[in-house]
Amino acid sequence: MDSRIVIIGSGIAGISAAHKLIKSGFHHVRILEATGRSGGRVKTGRFGDKVVEIGANWIHGPCEENPVFRLARQYGLLDPEALIPENQEIEIGGIPPWVPNIFLSSGQRLTLEELDPAREMFDKLLTESSEFATKGGEPTASVGDFIRSGVQKQAVEEWKDVDAKTRSLRLCAISHLLKQQCCVNGTHSMDEVGLGAFGLYKCLPGLDCTFPRGYEGLITNLLAELPPDLVTYNRPVSCVHWNDAERTEKPVMVECDDGEKIAADHVIVTVPLGYLKKHHSALFCPPLPLHKLHSVQRLGFGTNNKIFVEFDSPWWDEDCGAIFLVWDDEDEVVDQVSDIERSWVKKLFGFTVLKPTERYGHALCGWIAGHESEYMETLSEQEVTHCITQVVRRFTGNPTITPKRILCSQWFHDPWTCGSYSFPGKLCSAQDLENMMEPLPTKGSPAQPLQVLFAGEATHPFYYSTVHGAVLSGWREAERLISHYSVQQSVPKSNL
Ligand code: 6YU
Numbered sequence: 001m002d003s004r005i006v007i008i009g010s011g012i013a014g015i016s017a018a019h020k021l022i023k024s025g026f027h028h029v030r031i032l033e034a035t036g037r038s039g040g041r042v043k044t045g046r047f048g049d050k051v052v053e054i055g056a057n058w059i060h061g062p063c064e065e066n067p068v069f070r071l072a073r074q075y076g077l078l079d080p081e082a083l084i085p086e087n088q089e090i091e092i093g094g095i096p097p098w099v100p101n102i103f104l105s106s107g108q109r110l111t112l113e114e115l116d117p118a119r120e121m122f123d124k125l126l127t128e129s130s131e132f133a134t135k136g137g138e139p140t141a142s143v144g145d146f147i148r149s150g151v152q153k154q155a156v157e158e159w160k161d162v163d164a165k166t167r168s169l170r171l172c173a174i175s176h177l178l179k180q181q182c183c184v185n186g187t188h189s190m191d192e193v194g195l196g197a198f199g200l201y202k203c204l205p206g207l208d209c210t211f212p213r214g215y216e217g218l219i220t221n222l223l224a225e226l227p228p229d230l231v232t233y234n235r236p237v238s239c240v241h242w243n244d245a246e247r248t249e250k251p252v253m254v255e256c257d258d259g260e261k262i263a264a265d266h267v268i269v270t271v272p273l274g275y276l277k278k279h280h281s282a283l284f285c286p287p288l289p290l291h292k293l294h295s296v297q298r299l300g301f302g303t304n305n306k307i308f309v310e311f312d313s314p315w316w317d318e319d320c321g322a323i324f325l326v327w328d329d330e331d332e333v334v335d336q337v338s339d340i341e342r343s344w345v346k347k348l349f350g351f352t353v354l355k356p357t358e359r360y361g362h363a364l365c366g367w368i369a370g371h372e373s374e375y376m377e378t379l380s381e382q383e384v385t386h387c388i389t390q391v392v393r394r395f396t397g398n399p400t401i402t403p404k405r406i407l408c409s410q411w412f413h414d415p416w417t418c419g420s421y422s423f424p425g426k427l428c429s430a431q432d433l434e435n436m437m438e439p440l441p442t443k444g445s446p447a448q449p450l451q452v453l454f455a456g457e458a459t460h461p462f463y464y465s466t467v468h469g470a471v472l473s474g475w476r477e478a479e480r481l482i483s484h485y486s487v488q489q490s491v492p493k494s495n496l
Contacts, residue, residue: 003026038219042467067471308364340371
């Protein structure tokens, strides 16, 4: 196939699109990548002598339907436990079933049973939140508002016989759970997540699993099957010129930062939504149609950062999978910190334990979302270490615990990502995700079709925010071009 296709971005969506196109006989495919590496938000790093994930962590829902699971299995990238058929049937509903150790900011340990009533109430409200996407009639604009008003009402009714201290503790636990959801959804606050669209996201079955030698193995294996000069690195694209009536041959012209201009029949844009929100006006000439632009603005894109911390010895139980931190002064059901500079660390909901210990030693991964985590990115390693040390000592009541090493991700200040992943913002609907993936020019235009196509996690109608959503979006846009040309070929020349 002679068509020239330029793909902007060498993340998993761009690579997946290129893979499918090349395997289907398209020879002139080229990826332009702003940075010096492929993978984008699939980014494996080193923490001392350990391999850790700076970006995507798990295969969410590793089952037959999940293309990331199928590819990882095909390339031999998973531990044998991850391949057990029973694991592929477990429904976890978004968060792995960790055995938690729960600590209170006063230095007390809490039992699971003590927090069960709070978790039950929270889980029920979260499930109800996801039902409005199909039934409509949402009573509030955001998931945060819905949960807060539900908790206020139900706490009065259901916990009326509970003493004030226990009630306050349960409300503090709900603040912790909201902060946890901020990380899951990649948002500053659940008050920014639209209630009407929250349920659009679909969970696949399967017990979330990791890549023992790093998620980037997936990228390396896919690229190994493609021409070695496919990706041009350090080549940021500054403008996509489309719909130029004078350019009948190759209707799109991609302009790079260094001034190079590349003519193409089709361009697949896979830049992150965070980048698109910030740079859409410079990136497209003519600009994006208004309905598409409004969807770019309505969809949310927030920050979820990780803080890896290593210790000489564990201060958590042997079977512990996650450490949850509950602040005892947060019974107002809050997921935002009022004085970010002084108290940003209160947004940290806890840590997951890196397992197995033989592979990772005594290392934790802290999770922190929102503007608090964006502020953290501006601090020095010493400043972050100091705050984390204070928190650990305070919650455990042990003044001697000292981290050995620390490493933070910095997704907000990454100029080519500008955050972590997408979520449906207030007033969002399924139409916004449809608009995100709609090619340009839009239907009905007399101009040459499929000049600019859109892939990337934020263009998937129900697996947005995930690696498998990004893979499927890349395949979808490749298929769009493949079927466009196969239809053209099947039409006799006289009819064209
Ligand atoms: C998953 C997980 N995971 C943690 C963290 C992060 C993410 N995700 P890319 O950005 O990869 O590629 C674009 C490229 O474009 C890039 O290389 C740029 O440099 C380049 N570019 C930009 N501008 C350019 C220009 N002008 N010119 C040229 N090039 C340019 N997903 O499945 N499991 O555990 C996590 C996690 C900290 C940051 C994640 C996870 C998200 C994925 O990483 C992400 O979707 C894909 O990698 C995106 O690929 P891409 O190709 O689209 O873009 C209930 C419910 C609620 C709903 N949410 C639940 C799901 C929760 C999501 N889970 C996240 C959790 C973690 C921990």
